[in-house]
Amino acid sequence: MSSDDRRLDVLRAIVEDYVATREPVGSRALVERHSLGVSPATIRNDMAALEEAGYIAQPHTSAGRVPTDAGYRVFVDRLSTVKPLSGAERRAIGSFLEDAVDLDDVVDRSVRLIAQLTQQVAVVQYPSLRRSALRHVELVPVGPRHLLVVLITDTGRVEQRTVEAERDLDELVVARLRTHLNVSVAGRRLPQLGDALATLVDAFEPADVPLVRAVVTVVEETLALDSEERVVLAGTANLARGGTDFTGTLGTVLEALEEQVVLLRLLSDMAEDAVPVTVRIGHETQHAGLLETSFVTTAYGDEHGAVARVGSIGPTRMDYPATMSAVRAVARYLTRILAGS
Incomplete structure (x- = not known):
């Protein structure tokens, strides 16, 4: 040696x-x-x-x-294997997540599960609209001139917007528009929608074009929104139990975790790494409030690929193999659920 x-x-x-x-x-x-x-x-x-x-x-x-x-970075980079979960742990994860009733429930269960497994702060990013495909568009008249546009993605995310028409709504026109929209957009992601949505106008009478364009604009703008991206946290109390790990104040760490824009930037940066499980250690987080923490994340997705990330934040003195294993296991079950398998 x-x-x-x-x-x-x-x-x-x-x-x-x-x-x-x-x-x-x-x-x-x-x-x-x-x-x-x-x-x-x-x-x-x-x-x-x-x-x-x-x-x-x-x-x-x-x-x-x-x-x-x-030193932690060298240790993490040299890990040849991560600590495997037991069969009982894997079965518990599967049964707990598979009982979820909708996307919100899946995210809530996932974040609580990671916090429980790691005894650290858990982070789950909602599936990005930019990376999601549209499963269905529903149009619901909610007044003589107001139309509720409901977008349902392949990850189960639901977004609602209201369109105001220039004249009273015609139920037959709304029904035709609903049908044409779903034929055009089903299974497509944002980059693929432009041409499909643009051709919708040609299928309607000139008097109906303003409504069609208004609905198309709402669909495009909603899917393009970055501001709708968000993360869910659980387990912040776990940091207090390990308070001796922080030479600064725990409050500084908690304040940083409350800033969604900070976490979303970190998640976006980590998504660029070409490794299955990404680890940012201390100063690598590039945020003053997180200098004494490490962030372990991995991607989850559907049959089309990655749509968001899950992770765990704890002190730099964390059990990296166990944390990486727990995060990866939950991400795999999330992917399986979203892919419908």
């Missing part, structure tokens, strides 16, 4: 011990708890090299060492 490989083993042992005990790790503890196959003097030399490289650091009040953000 090369000295570099051995030092990575020492780093892994330090991370695992610190996560388990919350106590800085000394060379004596490493000798007692791990079969590293080298002398205590060699371990001390390796720890000195790791500290010089910036992977571990010494708190002022202790002779032991703790991992730095860079």
Whole structure:
């Protein structure tokens, strides 16, 4: 074994011990708890090299060492496997999520489940309208000149908008428009809708064109909205139980988590990573309030691909393999449910 490989083993042992005990790790503890196959003097030399490289650091009040953000990053990048869930855990996840009655219930159950599995803050992003396909459009007259437009996506998301017509609604025209819309849009995503919606106008009399255009505009604008994207949180109380993990105030972390725009930006950035499970550690979150946290996320989707992300936020001293496993497992069940399989 090369000295570099051995030092990575020492780093892994330090991370695992610190996560388990919350106590800085000394060379004596490493000798007692791990079969590293080298002398205590060699371990001390390796720890000195790791500290010089910036992977571990010494708190002022202790002779032991703790991992730095860079140390956690090396540890996560070197993970060959994540901790598998037990069969009982997988069955519990499946039965709990499959009992959901609609999309809101699925999201609510998922976020509570991740919080329970990780004992950290759970985050579930609602399926993005931009990445969703339209399943059905319903048109409901709600007054002589007001038409309720209901959009139902393939992920089960429902959006409602109201259109005001220039003249009294004709039920036959509304029925024709409903039929033409659903023939044109069913199964299509936003980039595919432009031409299909544009041709609708040609199927109606000139007097009905303003209503058709108004409905088409509402459909396009609703699907293009970024402001409708949102995330749901659960388990913020879990952070208080590990309050000693934060040298700053817990309130700063909680304030950052309340900013939906911050979480959505992070989720969007993490979606660009070409790895199954993405991890942002400490300063990698690029937000002052989250410098002492790590964010683990993965994508979920439907038969067309990824539509949103789920994740867990906790202190940098988290059990990364277990957190990554829990997040990935819930995402897989979400995908299965949305795909209808």
